[in-house]
Amino acid sequence: MDDKRNLIFAVLLTGLILFGWPYVASYFFPTPAPVTSSAKTATSPAGAATSDVQVEAAPAKTQAVPLSSALQSTARIVVETPKLKGSINLEGAKIDDLLLLTHRTALAKDSAPVRLFAPSGTKDAYFARFGWAGTGVTVPDDKTVWTPSGNKLTPTTPVTLSWTNSLNQKFDIALSIDENYMITAKQTFTNGGTAPVEIANFALLSRTGKPADATSGGSIFTHIHIGPMGVFDDKPNYDWGYVDVAENKGETSFTSTGGWLGFTDKYWLGALIPDQKTPVSAKFRASGDVYQAQVIPTRYTSVAPGAVLNSGSRLFAGAKEMAVLDAYSKKLGIPYLDYAIDWGWFWFIAIPFFWILHWLFGLFGNFGLAIIGLTIVVRGFMYPVAQKQFASMAQMRAVQPKLKALQERWKDDKPRLQQEMMKLYKDEKVNPLAGCLPIVLQIPIFFALYKILLLSIEMRHQPFVLWLKDLSAPDPLTPINLFGLLPFDPPSFIAIGILPILLGVTMWLMQRLNPQPMDDVQKQVFAVMPWFLMFIMAPFAAGLQLYWVMSNLVSIAQQKWLYSRHPALREQMARDAQEKAAAKAKAGS
Structure with missing residues (x-):
């Protein structure tokens, strides 16, 4: 030999095989046109599973708003770390403006930093939101205007967002951020009303359109997973792409204890990380060109009058730097976060x-x-x-x-x-x-x-x-x-x-x-x-x-x-x- x-x-x-098969497959087995649908809002009886609760409807397609106008139209607090810069929209408590300071859009040193998140309504809208769903309670929605405890979120200055409904039921989101790409949200519900309520916290990622790398048929990226991804019950799942979610009647759901889910690009990642000991329902949804990832506990919690419910989750929003992902997996106990990089079959060598x-x-x-x-x-x-x-x-x-x-x-x-x-x-x-x-x-x-x-x-x-x-x-x-x-x-x-x-x-x-x-x-x-x-x-x-x-x-x-x-x-x-x-x-x- x-x-x-x-x-x-x-x-x-x-x-x-790698580069020729997509052409053959696209010719002999054409992909059907995506089927899009909007999931119906579901209500659950007290204590029932919340897997069918729609925590936020995908926005209708409208003419894109200029980015500068969107950033100036609402009250905001500044986000500033060594690697991130942006702001949080107080309307809806949306983390919708993040730039990656250490990564540029072009080779020139004076080129603009990479934009990961952008406000709703803009051309490439991409944002995260923490909130609540429940029965017998008025919860804040994506139009609620929150009151901040400070005007800047940094690694040394956390910020708490607060809102109280007409029944004196108070909602707090205590946000903190580290020097890399992790945002921690500690959510507190204080039932100042006179009746018990059923409630659960949720986290949401929403993006409009697909990243440039998520092309189809014949691209060199066809064997690299780019799109919806999650780790459910300690198992990485690369099975779902943008088209798959759209074709599966607009959504696909998973249940898990621990893990995470989000959208992985070639170099960037947005991931929702729930409490690792709480059973949760995770969901990918598609409506038109809007894709969402949602995570919510599988059951509501009953909160008596005068009682307090504490819950929390995290958001990773940044670059897929292996050392950073690996450190989060080990120090914070987030399983397989470094597998957001699709190493393929030979990961044990790679x-x-x-x-x-x-x-x-x-x-x-x-x-x-x-x-x-x-x-x-x-x-x-x-x-x-x-x-x-x-x-x-x-x-x-x-x-x-x-x-x-x-x-x-x-x-x-x-x-x-x-x-x-x-x-x-x-x-x-x-x-x-x-x-x-x-x-x-x-x-x-x-x-x-x-x-x-x-x-x-x-x-x-x-x-x-x-x-x-x-x-x-x-x-x-x-x-x-x-x-x-x-x-x-x-x-x-x-x-x-x-x-x-x-x-x-x-x-x-x-x-x-x-x-x-x-x-x-x-x-x-x-x-x-x-x-x-x-x-x-x-x-x-x-x-x-x-x-x-x-x-x-x-x-x-x-x-x-x-x-x-x-x-x-x-x-x-x-x-x-x-x-x-x-x-x-x-x-x-």
Whole structure:
């Protein structure tokens, strides 16, 4: 078995499945038009399950309000932390204005920070709200104007929002925020009335439209979960997308004790985190282009006159920084919050390799150097596998003359040929499948690294050297426009950057070091494969391209070293080449 030929076949086949299947599926199995509906408001008897309570109706589609007008039209309190800046709308107690200060919309340092939340009615509305649902009580709604205890929410200055209804029943939301992305809401209901009430606290996320990454059919993001997600009863659930929720009669519900739910984008996350010891009903809803996530206890609590009900929940609103998510999971006991990053099937490989990459980034201070360091670590880890595979290839090469003799002798008796070949393998102690097993072991590592470099927000807008200013974007320098000298941007499918070209060249060099295929057609296929993969990889992030180029260079060095330890293989290759040349010359004469 030839190491690189099999590896290329495996990568190419997997790539065709990943990127070709969406086109096939969309053609032969078209997705039905989404079915949208509005869930009806339900009321529950005292103490009954609240899973059908509609805590807030999705707003009707209207002409979008300018963001500046929406922010100025209502009273607000300021939100200010090292990583977040924005405001809370006192009408409805909505957290609807959040900017991520450490992440920019573009590469330029003076570009605007990423906006995560925006007020209701704006083009990309996205907000959270904490409130109550109940029977026999007038609860605050999305139009209620709250009274704050202060004018600024910071890590050192919590704020309490208060409102009292006409029966002297008081509602308080004590908000606190840390230095990262977690907001804690402690909700208190004080029954100052004369009759008992049935009540429960809820938390809500609402967003209008889908993020740009949540495209369908043929996108490179089709195998990355972007959309509704939750952890229910200690199990991550990636089964629901935006279209799935819309098609499922407008909503889908879960019950769980602990966990969380929300909307995960490629780099950002909005998540509702209920009390981890309270049984809750979680729900995703869709109405038109408005999507909501809701969480509410499964049963109302009876609150007698003069009694107080305390409850609480949390909101994560920020970037999917692995270290931050992992810290919340461990310190706050939030299960699988770090699984908002969809590591895929090979998470058990991806997560340790991510921490190695993260450590290397801290060591070098440059993400490109960290990727090169990770490549060396991975290739070093796989060296015993490569050595074993190379030894197997040497053994197979050594028995090639005997195999050819058997093929010539028994060419008209296939069953006998198979018997004689198996006997030869046994006598020579050669396992023809030994070279294939290492290839199988390398495939999970390849996909784990692919996920890391594709999803890691730590790589976003990170420079390497010279023209590589953003490793999360494709290599921008292409000879098609004479490396930017000609004033036009070529189409993406022909904008082959320097890194993809190096990828093709290094793969071609690897093939030159390997034994050439015996079959002429196979030889032609392998001859064009490096240049084919060069075009396939061109639209990918430069970080991925850098990893593959570096991996090829390390592989070439390893091959040189292994050839020095197996001189018989090099000699056999030279003899095979001479015999083939002689046979070709004889056929031509």
